[in-house]
Amino acid sequence: MNKLFGRDFVRFFVLILVQVLVLDHINLHGYANPSLYIYFILLLPFEIPGFLLLLLAFLIGFGVDSFSNSIGLHTFATVLIAYLRPWVIRLAGPPAEYEGNLKPGIADMGFRWFFAYSMVLVLAHQLVLYTLESFRLAEIGSILLKTLTGSILTLALIVVVEYLFMRKR
Amino acid sequence: MRHIFAFIWKHNFFFLFLVLEVVSLIFIANRSFYHRSVLSNGTDRFTGSVLTTWSGITSYFSLKQENIRLANENARLQRILTQSQITKDTTSLMVADTSYNQQYRYTVAKVIGNSTSRRDNYIMLNKGLKHGIRRDMAVLSPDGVVGTVVSVSENFSWAMSLLNKHTRISARIARINQMGTVVWDGGNPSVGTLQDIPAHVKVLPGDTISSSGFSHIFPEGIMVGTVEEIYVEEGAHFYTIYFRFSADMNSLRNVYVVKNLFRDEQIELSKDVIDE
Numbered sequence: 001m002n003k004l005f006g007r008d009f010v011r012f013f014v015l016i017l018v019q020v021l022v023l024d025h026i027n028l029h030g031y032a033n034p035s036l037y038i039y040f041i042l043l044l045p046f047e048i049p050g051f052l053l054l055l056l057a058f059l060i061g062f063g064v065d066s067f068s069n070s071i072g073l074h075t076f077a078t079v080l081i082a083y084l085r086p087w088v089i090r091l092a093g094p095p096a097e098y099e100g101n102l103k104p105g106i107a108d109m110g111f112r113w114f115f116a117y118s119m120v121l122v123l124a125h126q127l128v129l130y131t132l133e134s135f136r137l138a139e140i141g142s143i144l145l146k147t148l149t150g151s152i153l154t155l156a157l158i159v160v161v162e163y164l165f166m167r168k169r
Numbered sequence: 170m171r172h173i174f175a176f177i178w179k180h181n182f183f184f185l186f187l188v189l190e191v192v193s194l195i196f197i198a199n200r201s202f203y204h205r206s207v208l209s210n211g212t213d214r215f216t217g218s219v220l221t222t223w224s225g226i227t228s229y230f231s232l233k234q235e236n237i238r239l240a241n242e243n244a245r246l247q248r249i250l251t252q253s254q255i256t257k258d259t260t261s262l263m264v265a266d267t268s269y270n271q272q273y274r275y276t277v278a279k280v281i282g283n284s285t286s287r288r289d290n291y292i293m294l295n296k297g298l299k300h301g302i303r304r305d306m307a308v309l310s311p312d313g314v315v316g317t318v319v320s321v322s323e324n325f326s327w328a329m330s331l332l333n334k335h336t337r338i339s340a341r342i343a344r345i346n347q348m349g350t351v352v353w354d355g356g357n358p359s360v361g362t363l364q365d366i367p368a369h370v371k372v373l374p375g376d377t378i379s380s381s382g383f384s385h386i387f388p389e390g391i392m393v394g395t396v397e398e399i400y401v402e403e404g405a406h407f408y409t410i411y412f413r414f415s416a417d418m419n420s421l422r423n424v425y426v427v428k429n430l431f432r433d434e435q436i437e438l439s440k441d442v443i444d445e
Contacts, residue, residue, distance in 0.1 A: 017219075021223050024284050024286060024287075025284070025285075025286070025419075026286070027285050027286040027358060027419070029356065029357045029358075031356070033286040033287075050181070050182035050185070051181060051182065051185050054182070054185050054186055054189055055185075055189075057189075058189045058192075058193075061193070066212040066213075066215075066216050067216050067219075067220070067282060068282070068284050068287060068290075068291060069291035069293070069320075069327050070287060070289060070291075071196040071197070071200065071203050071209075072192075072193040072194065072195070072196030072197035072198075072203075073193075073197060075189075075192075075193040075196070076190060076193035076194065076197065079186065079189045079190055079193065080190065082186075083182075083183075083186040086182075130288075132197065133287065133288040133289065134288045134334070134355065136334075139354075139355060142355055142356055
């Protein structure tokens with residue numbers, strides 16, 4: 001349990017830094033900006049208490065926000081998907097044979113489960129993020145386009161990182 | 170009462186969610202509330218030191234570009250210097266020195282944080298209150314207008330970049346001397362929009378857009394961009410003009426923060442006019 005917590009702790013800081021120092025500078029004509037940092041929320045253990053899940057989501061969102069002076073924006077979207085997470089897990093189907101130390105990831109849950117689970121949360125995150133960011137009905141087209149491109153890039157990155165750092169079972 | 174607490178405790182997941190979302194929304198809706206708080210000073214110090222270290226590493230990769238940019242600017246300034254101009258007439262004019270008061274003071278700052286991918290982009294500068302930076306100062310790069318300082322802490326400051334939905338800069342098309350407003354519609358970080366140019370004047374692609382000097386923030390005649398595409402909707406009285414920013418917002422390194430020394434006086438004066 002301790003080791004598991006240590007991994008999440010390191011991941012928290014590494015993902016914030018990668019997000020704000022590298023990924024936030026990726027930019028194709030203003031579209032296609034991935035939010036890899038929510039990978040942290042996706043990977044938190046199944047048995048994490050609800051209040052801790054929400055607080056960690058708040059902290060990582062706040063961390064990303066404070067680097068781009070967009071206080072509240074990423075925080076709101078990340079807390080929202082943290083709230084949706086238990087519901088999505090239930091919907092995606094709980095682990096088939098529950099052994100107590102399964103983690104949400106491709107290694108334990110299989111590609112299809114993890115992809116569906118990630119897709120719902122990433123889409124929700126991106127949609128809320130860009131809607132809140134622009135907050136203008138006139139820009140609905142660009143909001144949807146950003147949501148789509150951002151989600152595809154984020155999902156692709158998550159899958160790549162997931163395979164790169166997969167532990168052999 | 171006890172039942173209410175029991176109820177909240179039972180649904181603590183939902184209520185904590187609600188509290189955190191409301192806090193985020195307050196931050197979004199009232200950014201100045203956050204900036205006045207002690208919390209913002211702490212986060213600025215932390216993000217500032219991380220970004221300083223990072224820009225110290227990455228700035229080496231753009232040294233060549235940056236040198237070319239500065240050399241170009243030097244050449245432009247040399248051209249304006251009186252020594253490189255030939256006097257046309259023989260009658261010379263005496264001017265009292267006091268009639269040439271300095272209006273703008275330039276401070277050099279380094280860009281340590283910058284984004285172009287968001288709807289509202291901000292630039293972090295490595296100078297703050299300690300170095301005389303204040304709110305509402307202009308930020309210019311050697312290539313042109315970059316933004317306005319919006320919040321300042323002890324050692325760092327945040328500038329609102331041109332790439333922001335709250336940016337409105339008074340500018341003019343130099344050739345025909347027509348005033349308009351520069352805004353950014355999101356999307357492409359190298360293209361801005363110029364509004365409020367009346368549709369009866371002739372605007373050409375390639376026309377230069379520069380600051381008007383009417384905002385009390387930007388000096389007059391600083392380059393903003395060059396006209397690319399011109400549209401006018403049926404029945405509209407004004408053009409929608411898309412133009413290319415002269416400053417490359419994605420590769421900003423060294424910028425000038427410009428203080429208008431007469432700003433208070435100008436604002437005081439315009440206040441009198443409004444009061445009339």
